[in-house]
Amino acid sequence: MLDSAISIFTAGRNMARIFEGLGVTLKISMISVLLSVLLGVPSGLLMSSKIRFCRLFFKLYLEFIRIMPILVLLFLFYYSLSSVFSINLPAMAVAILVFTLWGTAEMADLVRGAVTSLPKHQWESSRAIGLTEPQLNIYVIVPQAIRRLLPGVINLTTRMIKTTPFVFFINIPDLVKVAQQIVEVTGMKNLLASVWVYGLIFFIYFAICYPISLFSHYLEKVWQD
Amino acid sequence: MSPNDQVILKITDLKKRFDQTDVLNGISLDVRQGEVTVIIGPSGCGKSTLLRCLNGLEPINSGQIELNGQLLTAPGTDWSTVRQKIGMVFQNYELFPHLNVINNILLGPMKVQKRPRAEALAEAESWLDRVGLKDRALSYPRQLSGGQKQRVAIVRALCMAPEIMLFDEVTASLDPEMVREVLDVMLNLAKGGLTMLIVTHEMAFAKAVADRIIFMDDGLIVEQANPEDFFNHPESERAQRFLNIFQFGRVHRDKN
Ligand SMILES: Nc1ncnc2c1ncn2[C@@H]1O[C@H](COP(=O)(O)OP(=O)(O)O)[C@@H](O)[C@H]1O
Ligand SMILES: [Mg+2]
Numbered sequence: 208m209l210d211s212a213i214s215i216f217t218a219g220r221n222m223a224r225i226f227e228g229l230g231v232t233l234k235i236s237m238i239s240v241l242l243s244v245l246l247g248v249p250s251g252l253l254m255s256s257k258i259r260f261c262r263l264f265f266k267l268y269l270e271f272i273r274i275m276p277i278l279v280l281l282f283l284f285y286y287s288l289s290s291v292f293s294i295n296l297p298a299m300a301v302a303i304l305v306f307t308l309w310g311t312a313e314m315a316d317l318v319r320g321a322v323t324s325l326p327k328h329q330w331e332s333s334r335a336i337g338l339t340e341p342q343l344n345i346y347v348i349v350p351q352a353i354r355r356l357l358p359g360v361i362n363l364t365t366r367m368i369k370t371t372p373f374v375f376f377i378n379i380p381d382l383v384k385v386a387q388q389i390v391e392v393t394g395m396k397n398l399l400a401s402v403w404v405y406g407l408i409f410f411i412y413f414a415i416c417y418p419i420s421l422f423s424h425y426l427e428k429v430w431q432d
Numbered sequence: 433m434s435p436n437d438q439v440i441l442k443i444t445d446l447k448k449r450f451d452q453t454d455v456l457n458g459i460s461l462d463v464r465q466g467e468v469t470v471i472i473g474p475s476g477c478g479k480s481t482l483l484r485c486l487n488g489l490e491p492i493n494s495g496q497i498e499l500n501g502q503l504l505t506a507p508g509t510d511w512s513t514v515r516q517k518i519g520m521v522f523q524n525y526e527l528f529p530h531l532n533v534i535n536n537i538l539l540g541p542m543k544v545q546k547r548p549r550a551e552a553l554a555e556a557e558s559w560l561d562r563v564g565l566k567d568r569a570l571s572y573p574r575q576l577s578g579g580q581k582q583r584v585a586i587v588r589a590l591c592m593a594p595e596i597m598l599f600d601e602v603t604a605s606l607d608p609e610m611v612r613e614v615l616d617v618m619l620n621l622a623k624g625g626l627t628m629l630i631v632t633h634e635m636a637f638a639k640a641v642a643d644r645i646i647f648m649d650d651g652l653i654v655e656q657a658n659p660e661d662f663f664n665h666p667e668s669e670r671a672q673r674f675l676n677i678f679q680f681g682r683v684h685r686d687k688n
Binding site for chain 1: 487488489511512513515516519520522524526527528529530539540543544545585588589592
């Protein structure tokens, strides 16, 4: 029985292709998470700002992104842009763009939640002992905001990793797509192919996401306040 | 220690408005070195706002505040420096939840005053000992009771070596059995000669600790007197009415 597994994973470039697929998955999700955090922090601060226009703009943006299925966004940017405006973005760029649009909206909302959930007294108590505004942010506000933000960021990361398989609808061979192709080719002769290949995929996702979620639980425990 | 004659805080015709509402309508008050001044008055009369104006947490509309002859209401006042000299403790004991007790206390002395850790630590520990919390130095705020948190908040303000301390209803959010431990700390500070401006609804405490009672209503000082005179023979009708709230007559029940 083990022979059937060995024969699949040693045949041709199968193993190499699985790792390439994994590379695609990680590339899209990691770049998108990074961009989402970078863009989401200032957006979130604007969302919690006193300027009404900013709050309204980001609220509309967030609602729009949340209502749209990711797949629709992918199709919109991949097919519709090219047919209407003859803008031809490479599939990889579309994937990162769409995931970043989504991630930025979610991240902005997390930042808004973290900042507005801090009691006003934290600012006042800090000022009352003479801390200057930069000191108050460095020693009091930011450490507490990060603590509140981190579980959400980690949750967003794992959600993004799990959502990347959608990119195969715009012809990007991610981990799941590669697996499917291997099963299609070897499945005729090898009845257990789907078990072995998807089993490996399951294990890979688990090996990536579980440590991330463990890390998050660990930080929550250390930081609970 | 009895107050000497040196005025350290001088408030002149202070006015403060929120939107369209006048909250302080011209407060004038001198606080002398070593004096314990207790401010009482009905809820919403502007007591908290007055204290918050004194250390710049609220901007004022007109009037003057002088600390040791320095005009705080002049433009360009460095509030960070001023607030080191005017300590404040709030009703809602807001310690920094991500720092333990000792780091809550040391933040100001080390980051603002740039004092060496060892020296600031020694002082902080001696204050903690005096308020009965020596063994809680490494606890986090969430592990403390309300009364303990409030005592830490007092120590945190004291370790900045302020020249005057403002207390805004520091026992108002506490369970009754914890009120005493906090008031005892304040009584001891008064005995030690600290200059204090206290807002409280604890009348027995006010009577015991005050050199002078200030009665406020509608953003004005209506009456000021020494505690015996004020509590036994309040002059203004508004003060009499206010004090009556704290009295209960014997209930006479109809028996039939
Ligand atoms: N930030 C604020 N914005 C608008 N009104 C305020 C604000 N803070 C206090 N007030 C109003 O000012 C008045 C005095 O409040 P405060 O100084 O807290 O009274 P006290 O401490 O005597 O109970 C109240 O009517 C209150 O509603
Ligand atoms: Mg008040």
